[in-house]
Amino acid sequence: MPHQYTLKKDPEDLRDFKFSALAPVTILHDTDYTAKFPPVWDQGQLGSCQSHAIDAIDAYIKGYAFTPSHLFEYYNVRVLENTVNQDAGGNLRDTCAALAKNGVCDATIWPYDISKFAIKPPQAAYNNANFDNDRIYTYYRVSGIDQIRQALSAGHTPLIGIRIYENFESQTTLSTGIIPAPRGALLGGHALVIVGHHDEPASGCKAKEFIQHVFFKKSTGNVKIRNSWGTGIGLSSSGYFQATYEVLEQLLMDIWVIVS
Numbered sequence: 001m002p003h004q005y006t007l008k009k010d011p012e013d014l015r016d017f018k019f020s021a022l023a024p025v026t027i028l029h030d031t032d033y034t035a036k037f038p039p040v041w042d043q044g045q046l047g048s049c050q051s052h053a054i055d056a057i058d059a060y061i062k063g064y065a066f067t068p069s070h071l072f073e074y075y076n077v078r079v080l081e082n083t084v085n086q087d088a089g090g091n092l093r094d095t096c097a098a099l100a101k102n103g104v105c106d107a108t109i110w111p112y113d114i115s116k117f118a119i120k121p122p123q124a125a126y127n128n129a130n131f132d133n134d135r136i137y138t139y140y141r142v143s144g145i146d147q148i149r150q151a152l153s154a155g156h157t158p159l160i161g162i163r164i165y166e167n168f169e170s171q172t173t174l175s176t177g178i179i180p181a182p183r184g185a186l187l188g189g190h191a192l193v194i195v196g197h198h199d200e201p202a203s204g205c206k207a208k209e210f211i212q213h214v215f216f217k218k219s220t221g222n223v224k225i226r227n228s229w230g231t232g233i234g235l236s237s238s239g240y241f242q243a244t245y246e247v248l249e250q251l252l253m254d255i256w257v258i259v260s
Helices: 049-062 070-080 092-102 123-129 144-153 171-176 207-215 245-251
Strands: 030-032 138-141 159-165 186-199 221-226 240-244 252-259
Touching: 049 070, 049 092, 049 159, 049 186, 049 252, 070 092, 092 138, 092 159, 092 252, 144 186, 144 245, 144 252, 159 245, 221 245, 240 245, 245 252
Parallel strands: none
Antiparallel strands: 030 186, 138 252, 159 186, 159 252, 186 221, 221 240
16 A cells, blocks of 8 residues: 655754764674564554654653654644644654654554544643653764764664655565665655664675775665564564665665664
8 A cells, every 4th residue: 555755855954963973982783773662653644654763763762661642743743844734744853853842642642543633632642741751852963874883883773764766665675675776756755763784794795895895985784674664564574674775875865863
C-alpha cells in the first residue's frame, strides 16, 4: 500500500548547532542499538514519519516502557509550521523543536487514530507531557557519513531525512530490507532512524572501495535503519532496513542528533 512522503527539507539556518562542536570520540567499526528500541511502529496512511522517528529516539534515550502518542508529536510539529489542518508533514528541525518544547505524551491518553490528526490533543495530553521533566534537549546538525559514524560511536542514533524513489517501494526492497541506489521517480521525503553501522575492513576492499579509501578518505560499509511501516517487511521481517554508505549519501536530505 502506498505511503505518504511528506517530510520537508530543512531550510538553511546559520543558528543550528553543529555536531562537530561536540567532543571528538573514537570511531567504532560496529554499532547496533536495535535492542534498546521499542518494537517498530506503523504510521499507516498518515504522513507522520518524522514523529514516529523522533518518538523512537526519545524512547531509546530515556528507556521508558510506554508507547508515546505519535499524534501528539505530529500535531505539535504542524503547529510550528502553521499546517495543523493538513496532513502536511514537517521538517526535522521543527520536529526536534516540538519535542524539546512539548515533551512526549502517553498514547493511552491520545491514541493513534489517524482520523483525528487535525484535532488538537486534549489538555490531559499536555498535562501528561509536562511530567516529562527530562526533556531538555539540544539537537545538533550532522554532516556526512563520518559524522554519522562518530555519532553512533558516542551512543547517539541519528534522525535522518531521505529522498524516496520508486524502487524503494519495490517488493525486492521490502522483502530483503536492502535499500537500493535511487531509480525511478522521486516520491518525496521520509524520516528514519539510524540505529547502527558496520565498517567494511580496508583490507577487503574492491578496486573502487580501495580508491575511495586511499584518495578520497571515504569509508565503506553500511548502516542499519529503523523504518515506521511496521514489521513483516525489511531485514528478517523486522521492520529495519540496511543501506550502504554510498547509497545513503545519494538519498540524504538532513541529519540530526538529539542530546538529552
